Amino acid sequence: MYRPTGPANLPHDVWTLIAGRTAAQSVRDLCSLRMLCTAARNVGDEDFVYRCANIPIWDQRWWSVSLMHQPGRNFLARCRQSGHLEVLFRSAVSDLFLGGCRFAGTETMHVVAAQGHSAAQYTVAMMLMLRDDAKSKNKGLQIFRGLEAAGVLTNCKLVFCGVVQGTWRHLRRLPRLDAENQVCSSHACPSRGNMGAIYRHQRYGREWDVNDDDGGAAHIPCVHCRADYELILFVHLFD
């Protein structure tokens, strides 16, 4: 007679897969699953499962600030420990631009970017290009070129915006954009110095300005000028 396998007898790999998929759906469902049996409880505490967890931005914000929500804070800490890229990215944005520890934010952002998180790579590129020295600017430009070629800039800006928007305005540490300190330094470049005007023209009468595919500076042949345009957009993501 056919007897279905009891949940406790499922192979470990199958449990991991189930727990990972469940975590990707909802943290609440993961908690329910973990109460099912010992095997589920153990596998639910593995790094892989924490890395899969789907945590809406509002939950992360609430858990981070609410002293009442210790389980949420513990869960986030465990996600960070396991290397959950989205949670780490949001923490890094918060540290860098929303009143946290800037040094820790920079370090985390570089770690997340090195893991291939494109919004973190975008943030690193913008931060490097905003600096004064040519070496940092060039490094940032190389990352920017890669993101531009991959066609992921718009998505990076949307992800970044999603973390910044809805936060307290008075806590925001706006990146400083110095007009004298542009990426394009070629006096022979016909578009140099015109990015601010193009931005104002593009934005005129429009609500949303992160899209780089429908105009913007996409038609400008000079990549340094396109980078300058993106820096203007980046600073305005905080509006």
Ligand SMILES: [Zn+2]
């Ligand atoms: Zn130029």
